[in-house]
Amino acid sequence: MEIDGTLLTILGVAAGILILTGWVEQIYKGYKTKSLKDVSKFLMIFISAGAILWLIYGIIVEDVFIIGTNIAAIALMMIVLAMKKIYDKRLRS
Numbered sequence: 562m563e564i565d566g567t568l569l570t571i572l573g574v575a576a577g578i579l580i581l582t583g584w585v586e587q588i589y590k591g592y593k594t595k596s597l598k599d600v601s602k603f604l605m606i607f608i609s610a611g612a613i614l615w616l617i618y619g620i621i622v623e624d625v626f627i628i629g630t631n632i633a634a635i636a637l638m639m640i641v642l643a644m645k646k647i648y649d650k651r652l653r654s
Contacts, residue, residue, distance in 0.1 A: 573626035580630060584637035588644065597645040598652065605645075609638050 564572075591597040612634045619627030 570626070573624075573630075577626060577630035577633070581633050581637060584634065584641065588637065588640055591641065591644050591648065595648055595651070597641065597648050600641065600645055602645075605638060605642055609635065612638065 587597075587600070591600075612631045615627060616631040616635065619625075619631060
């Protein structure tokens with residue numbers, strides 16, 4: 562079955578939006594509650610590693626949707642990680 566280019570573009574954009582929306586919601590919730598204690602460091606490490614590998618793959622196959630989604634995902638994960646470090650440090654103080 563051959564997939565139309567427009568349908569493939571819509572699929573890629575929709576996938577990116579869904580993945581990134583979860584991170585935006587986590588950042589919003591963390592900012593509002595000033596707590597990210599329930600976010601696992603291992604979750605962050607494994608998802609970050611996966612996003613980096615997907616980014617490398619996207620660069621190799623020259624897929625702008627994979628590249629863009631994973632650059633944005635890495636940036637959002639870095640924000641979550643920074644917030645987690647700041648808020649966890651405040652809890653220990």
